[in-house]
Amino acid sequence: MPAQPVTLHGPRVTLRPWRLPEDLDPLFAINGDPAAMRFFPNVHDRAESDAWGTRIAADFDTRGWGFWAVELPGEGMVGSVGIKPAPFEAEFTPCTEIGWRIATRLQRRGLAEEAARLALAYGFGPARLDRIVAWTPPANEPSWRLMEKLGMRRDRIFDHPSLPPGHPLRPHLLYGIDRADWIADRFP
Template identity: 60%
Template sequence: MLLHGPRLTLRPLAPGDRDAVFAMNSDPEVMRHFAAPMDRAESDAWVARMMAHQAAHGFSFGAVDLPGAGCVGVVGLLEVPWQAPFTPAIEIGWRITRAHQRQGLAEEAARLALAYGFGRLRLDRIIAFTPPANEASWRLMERLGMRRQGDFLHPRLPAGHRLSRHFWYALDRAGWMAARDLEE
């Protein structure tokens, strides 16, 4: 998976990305819609899981490389590893460093990941989820053509946790293709 957009490249994560990913995963502002920022061991383990998923499935969350800046985030596709109303499923997700947020990089990389998922991987459906408070993320899901399907309680968060309730969105291949036809 090596995907090129107008401003960035989306590529598999590598061991050399651990420092950049840790800087992002440990930033409380970047991680405000996650259960907690990650410490170094948690972040390195996350990178290892993404690399293993890439090796096993041919896709995962990958590094968002920006010329002159290196890895400024992670975007990609991942099998949802827990049970929810929409599983089994492949999710799309993103995380961008604070300095590079609000520049359209997550959207550009997500569009590359969707094209890879619906094109090369021939996926039928891709989902996404986020807490309701993460308006920037669910607005991006809507710009990508995804539609809100409902909400659920995230099984990896304790009951009553401030982030336990999540919206979930979906986009199927036919909807993605129809949206592409309208853009052309």
């Protein structure tokens, strides 16, 4: 039986299930932007962006949650933030990751943080997850600083298995937070 898709509301942002195909154009504007993708292995062409959007949209059919489309009033779809099972095998998997992508023109306004806090609350609340992790290359200071603001703690450095040996982005920082720590941080 398909899951009922979940929508989350914050003071400024709404995290909603994907609307295909209408969300694919603004998604490509992000995935095709070298500034937005500077810490990813490559900028996506249209086919790669559409395939990624279609994959993450499908998660809502099975679980009801995943990497939501981020909507900002007056702006429409401006990014993707959410939680989903890790897409690769590593020493710390299986696990659930949290991640974010926000349009470059709207970065550094706290939108990723607001959306990520909604996603964490859903993950540790209704989704009943025990642990949520995140990863990023060490050079992506804005991302790992956000992880720390969310209460996540640096666990280790690992070689991302989806990137070949020698790739400059292969080393990644792994952060994580357990439900008990998230609750303790929110309700001391």
